[in-house]
Amino acid sequence: MSSFKFADRYAEASLAPTAEMIKSRQESASRIVENIRGSQVVDLVDVYYGGKKLDINWFRDEFAKEDPTFSLINNEREVRVLSTAVLGQIVASGDPVAILAIIAGSVSGHRVPVQAEWLLRDAKEAHGSFSVSDRAPSQLDIKITPTIATKLTEEITDLAVNDWAGLLVILGKIRSESQNSAKTTTAQILKALEVLKHQAQLQREEAQMLWWLVGGHSRCLERSFSEFAPMQAAIIGGIEMGELTSTTHLGPVAAPAILERVVALAKRPKGVVARDLASAVDGLERDYLGCLLSSHREVPARLAPVTTALMQAKSMGNGVWHQSFSESTGLDSKIIFEPGALASQAYYENLLGQVL
Secondary structure: OOOOOHHHHHHHOOOOOOHHHHHHHHHHHHHHHHHOOHHHHHHHHHHHOOOOOOOOHHHHHHHHOOOOOOOOOOOHHHHHHHHHHHHHHHHHOOOHHHHHHHHHHOHHHOOOOOOOOHHHHHHHHHHHHHHHHHOOOOOOOOOOOOOOOHHHHHHHHHOOOOOHHHHHHHHHHHHHHHHHHHHHHHHHHHHHHHHHHHHHHHHHHHHHHHHHHHHOEOOOOOOEHHHOOHHHHHHHHHHHHHHHOOOOOOOOOOHHHHHHHHHHOOOOOOOOOOOEHHHHHHOOOHHHHHHHOOOOOOOOHHHOHHHHHHHHHHHHOOOOOHHHHHHHHOOOOOOEOOHHHHHHHHHHHHHHHHHO
16 A cells, blocks of 8 residues: 655645745644544545535544644645545545545546545555455464463461461362452453454354355345346345355455356346446335335445436426435436446445445
């Protein structure tokens, strides 16, 4: 991943602030990174992709603490420099909201960032890296060692016959030692069980995905993927695999490959296959949309266009939602996807909804 310093971000944008200003901006940015919330991360990602109808006064106010003249008006380039610098640090820490929002917001390449394309590359690299590390087996320490007071053993041996007062003291010490030992061993056992529990959850998540793939059936619609066209299978597969990702935030690094296999199960219609989003969504029956969106979480329209299209088609009806979609996402409803890319887009949007 990129490792440029804060000043280099300004240079990339052809800005030349003073050293004092850079120091001031760094202090403000560090506070934002430390205290930022998920919804604010989403705001900055929207800024990254050119969003303008946003309330990011909280961002301005933080920088205004060091520089009262800092403004969001007529200062778009520096605002993007600062927002991407903040996002870069958050992505490097493995924050799933930032990583997923940036990847989903690119809409499989249909939305290009205004500047700082390095951030999208970093997010993709971080996704791959943390997807692997999140599933790496943890070190399991199965050695359980009770505490033993050696001095107490000697005191018991040296206890005189008929020394009842001394015996009472010894019994109190034995009780205390037993309690301390029980607490110690309990903590050791619970720590080991937490590791085992997490590994079992990972294995269950992976097993469910594999059985779902091998079965070749939609869990929600209870129909074989072979009954759907590739674009519809892609949407269904992306959403359902998102629901199966119940333990990790970023999912397995092999998710796109699994989704490609799901798409390969779809029927092959004759003639030219429409690959635009509008046709893909309108090709799903309204009842199907209700089932697929039964576990829907609120996601920003600009960063989750596939989910937005499904929601609007469900509420407005097929063919009626196109104009509303363009207004809310800034994208044409006829944007073209390859089935595998559409499946991955639906998957990342589902994961984003889970972490918000």
